[in-house]
Amino acid sequence: xxADNGTQVAYAGPFNLKGKDYSSQPWFLECRQHKxxxxxxxxxxxxxxxxxxxxxxxxxxxxxxxxxMTLDTERLIQALSSYNTGEHTDIFLTNRQGLMxxxxxxxxxxxxxxxxxxxAYSDRxxxxxxxxxxxxxxxxxxxxxxxxxxxxxxxxxxxKQKQGMMKVWLDLRSKINWFLxxxxxxxxxxxFLTASFMVSKMFDADREKAKTMVAAEQNGQLASxxxxxxxxxxxxxxxxxxxxETAGYIKDLFTIKKxxxxxxxxxxxxxxxxxTVERCGIITRQLLGFSRHFDVQIQGIHxxxxxxxxxxxxxxxxxxxxxxxxxxxxxxxxxxxxxxxxLQQILLNLVNxxxxxxxxxxxxxxxxxxDDGGKRVCLAIRDDGCGISEASLSKVFxxxxxxxxxxxGTGLGLSITYGLVKKLYGEIAVQSQLGKGTTFTVxxxxxxxxxxxx
Amino acid sequence: MNILLVDDEKKFVVMLAKRLELRGFQVSFVNTGMDAxxxxxxxxxxxxxxxxxxxxxIGGIELRRxxxxxxxxxxFIFLTGHGSDNDYSIGAGEAxxxxxxxxxxDVFVETLLKVAGND
Numbered sequence: 001x002x003a004d005n006g007t008q009v010a011y012a013g014p015f016n017l018k019g020k021d022y023s024s025q026p027w028f029l030e031c032r033q034h035k036x037x038x039x040x041x042x043x044x045x046x047x048x049x050x051x052x053x054x055x056x057x058x059x060x061x062x063x064x065x066x067x068x069m070t071l072d073t074e075r076l077i078q079a080l081s082s083y084n085t086g087e088h089t090d091i092f093l094t095n096r097q098g099l100m101x102x103x104x105x106x107x108x109x110x111x112x113x114x115x116x117x118x119x120a121y122s123d124r125x126x127x128x129x130x131x132x133x134x135x136x137x138x139x140x141x142x143x144x145x146x147x148x149x150x151x152x153x154x155x156x157x158x159x160k161q162k163q164g165m166m167k168v169w170l171d172l173r174s175k176i177n178w179f180l181x182x183x184x185x186x187x188x189x190x191x192f193l194t195a196s197f198m199v200s201k202m203f204d205a206d207r208e209k210a211k212t213m214v215a216a217e218q219n220g221q222l223a224s225x226x227x228x229x230x231x232x233x234x235x236x237x238x239x240x241x242x243x244x245e246t247a248g249y250i251k252d253l254f255t256i257k258k259x260x261x262x263x264x265x266x267x268x269x270x271x272x273x274x275x276t277v278e279r280c281g282i283i284t285r286q287l288l289g290f291s292r293h294f295d296v297q298i299q300g301i302h303x304x305x306x307x308x309x310x311x312x313x314x315x316x317x318x319x320x321x322x323x324x325x326x327x328x329x330x331x332x333x334x335x336x337x338x339x340x341x342x343l344q345q346i347l348l349n350l351v352n353x354x355x356x357x358x359x360x361x362x363x364x365x366x367x368x369x370x371d372d373g374g375k376r377v378c379l380a381i382r383d384d385g386c387g388i389s390e391a392s393l394s395k396v397f398x399x400x401x402x403x404x405x406x407x408x409g410t411g412l413g414l415s416i417t418y419g420l421v422k423k424l425y426g427e428i429a430v431q432s433q434l435g436k437g438t439t440f441t442v443x444x445x446x447x448x449x450x451x452x453x454x
Numbered sequence: 455m456n457i458l459l460v461d462d463e464k465k466f467v468v469m470l471a472k473r474l475e476l477r478g479f480q481v482s483f484v485n486t487g488m489d490a491x492x493x494x495x496x497x498x499x500x501x502x503x504x505x506x507x508x509x510x511x512i513g514g515i516e517l518r519r520x521x522x523x524x525x526x527x528x529x530f531i532f533l534t535g536h537g538s539d540n541d542y543s544i545g546a547g548e549a550x551x552x553x554x555x556x557x558x559x560d561v562f563v564e565t566l567l568k569v570a571g572n573d
Contacts, residue, residue, distance in 0.1 A: 237535035237555045244556035245469035
């Protein structure tokens, strides 16, 4: 507390300043004139920058005293720098003459003078666009600070470089761009990898299918060669048996009856005939052995599963060509005791034929039912394709008969199928109407019985 | 021992019959199943019938059933051009014995004696 003559009369604080005379200090002089005073930053007796806030109070006897408070500028600087304003922003206090009151990062010139022009007075917070000394565009926000009692000379200024403001935005934009680029790269990569994986899968499946078809065809061709060989061997064995017995009889005459026994040369020739017959017999036996590789191997077969397996081969083609596949194979059909490979080939051949006959968008119908009091199973494969003319219908099971273009069909498919069905002791029949479709019906015994047709 | 030969190959049965006769068998031969049935119908008794499996008309398998019906004591041997011991065209339990063509006379005689001895 300072008396009206400028002498300090009371003090609270870390410094003992009692009795000091402040009568010539500018803030004291100002306080005498006005009611209160807020000084600029200055170094008083202690040579420490500070701000003085002083209020004059008039006593009833007409004299006055001044209540003075000192504020350390360092606190003010700390308070300002605590605002997180970003690296291209400057926040500071200046006075109305442009003298720096707190330090500035960019705009502090010689003798603490502000290097950018001080904006005009305004009693409200304002913002304007200007240029800094280097000609860079800046945005200045400022407020002339007034207290309720007295105006102060402080001006709070926030200066932002326009470039800096943009930089935050540009940084964000480039980050987003990077993110978009990286994620689209990943998406493209994933799509590419997935697509190439799928394509290779499809390629593999197609190749597998082609392989199976070739193997089935080869198996079919070998089976017919085997049948041919067996037929040839059987036919040769009969004349061989005749030669054998005739030569044997002559030999018997020599060895048993004794009357021709004196001619050793004849015996030698006859022996050579018998030996030759034996050699032929070995050859025909080998031929028969070869055909036996294609003999029936009986095992229990679930018809429904097998039909689905076979149709699976054609699923993709059906999708491409928009062919509907209907199947109706009742669950009460028991396990069929028959040869798996042969039945599979019969189905493959018939379904393959149906697909050749079908137009795009057609219908393939595969159904089965029990027949002959549950002893036989009837499997019908129906297509609504081009059908077979009446003239051709009687020849479809004949070898080398084909209606396909030259080089397209061997004409063996259905004849092999016919042979296979016979091997399984079954029957195959065909019904067809030109332009309406064809139905192949295969009837197989549930228990493949052996027949005795020799 | 009285033997009946049935085979559609005429010269073959003639030769086979002669060879068996030389070895002391009593042999009759016919070329069809029908003739064989006719022969049995006359009441002639045979110990063993040797039947070709594959013949026009009545085949060996069918003929065996027919002959067996008329003479349950008759034994049977099958001959076939299918040259293997496990020919699938022969039903299990149907044939007593089975021989592939061309036959070896020693094996054939052995088989005849074995089948006859099974009595």
